[in-house]
Amino acid sequence: MRWEELDQQPCSLARTLSVIGDRWTLVILRDCFLGVRRFDDFEARLGITRHILSDRLKKLHDAGVLEKRPYQERPRREEYRLTAKGRDLYPVILSLVHWGDRHMVDENGPPVRHRHRNCGCYTRAVLTCSECGQELRPQDVEVEESPAWAGRVMPRKRTRAPE
Template sequence: MRWEELDQEPCSVARTLSVIGDRWTLIVLRDCFLGVRRFEHFEKRLGITRHVLTDRLKKLVQNEVLVKVPYQDKPLREEYRLTEKGLALHPVIMSLVHWGNTYMADERGAPLVHIHKDCGHQMAPVTTCSHCGESVSARDVRVEVGTGWSSDRDQQDPEAPTRNAGLPR
């Protein structure tokens, strides 16, 4: 599997990583969810080079995760807004934050917490079954080959996608 060919892989994780799978892209997305929209604000907050920031924002726009929206006509100035496709990454970002707060925080605790606006309480992301509403963990999920699976690897190991290898019982 070659990094520059991830978008061609018969794997949703690989295809997703082809869009958001580097550290600067994830940090840019984090800031988008924190309300940052303008190039100069990303640049100042992140300390990232203009070239790298331009590249990451361009890729997110090309992949319809962000859209450029004018906020000034003369001269034309644009800001970056999350699209529906971008907003759909919210559970991913929330899960990364929760993992970091749980396993990477120091003795001072979590740097940022998420508060549910409706009830006012601190919250953590929870994965539930979209059919029955029950909470699910890795041990509660079976993976099966879907209609989009096809690969030369099918000949080598046709059962690989169905195994729960590595999960404690």
């Protein structure tokens, strides 16, 4: 599988990675969720070259993850806003942050905390079943072919939980 052909793979993860699967794109998305919207602000916060930043923003825009909105007419200037498709990436970003908070921190601990506005408590990313609300762990989930995939080659069904 070639990197530039990920968007053509019959795998949802591969197709997703074709849009958000590089380090600059993920930190741009992180900053979008922190309220950064303007090109110069992304550039200043990230220390990224204009060329790479422009390329990643264009890719996110073309994929429908970000939209451009004018904030000034003369000269015309636009800012980048998350679309509904982009906001749907919030659990992904929050889960990656949580993983980093558990496995990549130094002796000072996590650099930020997430407080749930509704209850006021600090929170962390937890994946739950959409039907019963229980926490989802790898050993609790079976992967099956969907009707859309029936008849195509599928990896063997996992019979044991990953170790």
